[in-house]
Amino acid sequence: MEKLYYEDPYQKTFTAQVLSCEPGKKGRYQVILDQTAFYPEGGGQPYDTGMLGGVKVLEVHEKDGHVVHETEAPLTVGGTVAGEIDWQRRYDHMQNHSGEHLFSGLLHRHYGYDNVGFHMGEDEITVDFNGPLTMEQVESLEREANEVVYANGPIRITYPTSEELEKLEYRSKKELTGQVRIVEVCGADVCACCGTHVKQAGEIGLIKILGMINYKGGVRISMLCGRKAMLDYERKQKTTTAISVLLSAKPDRLVESVEKLKNDSQAKDAAINQLYQRLFQTLVQARPDSEDWLLVKEDNLTPVQLRQYCTMLYEQKKGKVVLVYSGENEEWKYALGSADVDMRELSKKLNAVLNGRGGGSNLMAQGTFHATEGEIEKAWEEIAEASCRDIEWS
Numbered sequence: 343m344e345k346l347y348y349e350d351p352y353q354k355t356f357t358a359q360v361l362s363c364e365p366g367k368k369g370r371y372q373v374i375l376d377q378t379a380f381y382p383e384g385g386g387q388p389y390d391t392g393m394l395g396g397v398k399v400l401e402v403h404e405k406d407g408h409v410v411h412e413t414e415a416p417l418t419v420g421g422t423v424a425g426e427i428d429w430q431r432r433y434d435h436m437q438n439h440s441g442e443h444l445f446s447g448l449l450h451r452h453y454g455y456d457n458v459g460f461h462m463g464e465d466e467i468t469v470d471f472n473g474p475l476t477m478e479q480v481e482s483l484e485r486e487a488n489e490v491v492y493a494n495g496p497i498r499i500t501y502p503t504s505e506e507l508e509k510l511e512y513r514s515k516k517e518l519t520g521q522v523r524i525v526e527v528c529g530a531d532v533c534a535c536c537g538t539h540v541k542q543a544g545e546i547g548l549i550k551i552l553g554m555i556n557y558k559g560g561v562r563i564s565m566l567c568g569r570k571a572m573l574d575y576e577r578k579q580k581t582t583t584a585i586s587v588l589l590s591a592k593p594d595r596l597v598e599s600v601e602k603l604k605n606d607s608q609a610k611d612a613a614i615n616q617l618y619q620r621l622f623q624t625l626v627q628a629r630p631d632s633e634d635w636l637l638v639k640e641d642n643l644t645p646v647q648l649r650q651y652c653t654m655l656y657e658q659k660k661g662k663v664v665l666v667y668s669g670e671n672e673e674w675k676y677a678l679g680s681a682d683v684d685m686r687e688l689s690k691k692l693n694a695v696l697n698g699r700g701g702g703s704n705l706m707a708q709g710t711f712h713a714t715e716g717e718i719e720k721a722w723e724e725i726a727e728a729s730c731r732d733i734e735w736s
């Protein structure tokens with residue numbers, strides 16, 4: 343089988359003879375041709391998609407030395423078909439793959455680390471290196487890599503003899519057997535690779551590092567190159583502009599602006615919290631002391647506020663057991679407190695009757711009910727009555 347993607351990685355269309363076509367998984371067909379421009383998955387680079395004889399090619403994999411095209415419909419064995427790869431998808435892969443080589447090569451040269459993992463995803467590519475780096479070091483590498491792109495040197499593919507290979511210094515993920523394919527990027531990197539690459543470094547376009555995390559004693563760097571990097575810039579530019587308009591702040595003042603907003607919001611939260619404490623104190627003091635079971639509904643309280651209010655009510659002896667709840671029709675949050683009765687047991691009983699969830703300590707339980715207000719009142723009355731009977735009998 344002739345691999346046209348190695349002869350010319352820029353070949354978008356071709357004709358081929360169908361050597362075999364067999365039913366595969368998921369209702370697809372597995373097609374083998376005498377030659378193909380479809381790159382199968384390999385070396386971290388995803389497979390090509392496209393059209394073959396008028397039917398969709400959904401996946402391409404290499405099996406036992408054959409490139410197997412998974413098609414949507416069967417093709418006639420022995421027939422000649424026209425093929426076309428999804429060029430944008432392939433070129434994105436070429437830009438990103440060549441950019442990754444360049445970046446990994448420079449990183450290897452400066453710090454001696456190896457690329458130990460490579461994944462090309464839809465939104466970003468990730469590269470894992472087996473040593474630690476700082477963000478400043480990564481930014482410096484990014485600038486250097488882009489300088490190499492501007493110089494627009496050639497990216498060469500060679501197939502050295504074993505003698506030549508012995509003298510050659512190159513990066514490789516594994517011990518290689520058979521003919522080794524070497525990709526050399528403008529004197530910045532030499533690496534064994536089976537993927538497709540652009541011809542000139544300038545075609546890589548922008549190389550942009552998106553982030554870095556510590557990973558397995560080294561780092562995982564996410565990046566994008568070429569058109570994908572441009573689209574990412576476009577998205578981020580739109581986001582920045584939208585936030586800038588929302589905050590009425592210049593793009594270079596956004597961080598300060600958000601910090602101020604955050605601080606203002608925290609100060610407001612603190613002031614609101616103080617007002618609620620005073621409100622709860624006033625409401626609690628207005629109630630008579632009581633040994634009854636107390637049910638209180640209050641609008642728009644957060645779980646923290648429900649707990650505070652409930653605690654004040656039972657600690658200041660406004661009820662033996664206190665249930666405070668807040669929310670809207672059939673969607674309630676509650677806090678249940680008492681100094682005398684075990685709240686874990688009681689919340690279990692209420693949850694069972696009121697389609698609820700949650701729990702807590704013997705003093706305080708919190709959770710949610712999914713019931714009507716009437717159902718909550720009824721359940722509370724019944725449980726209160728039953729408990730009083732239990733106590734009288736004991």
Ligand SMILES: [Zn+2]
Nearest residue numbers: 385535536537
């Ligand atoms: Zn590669």
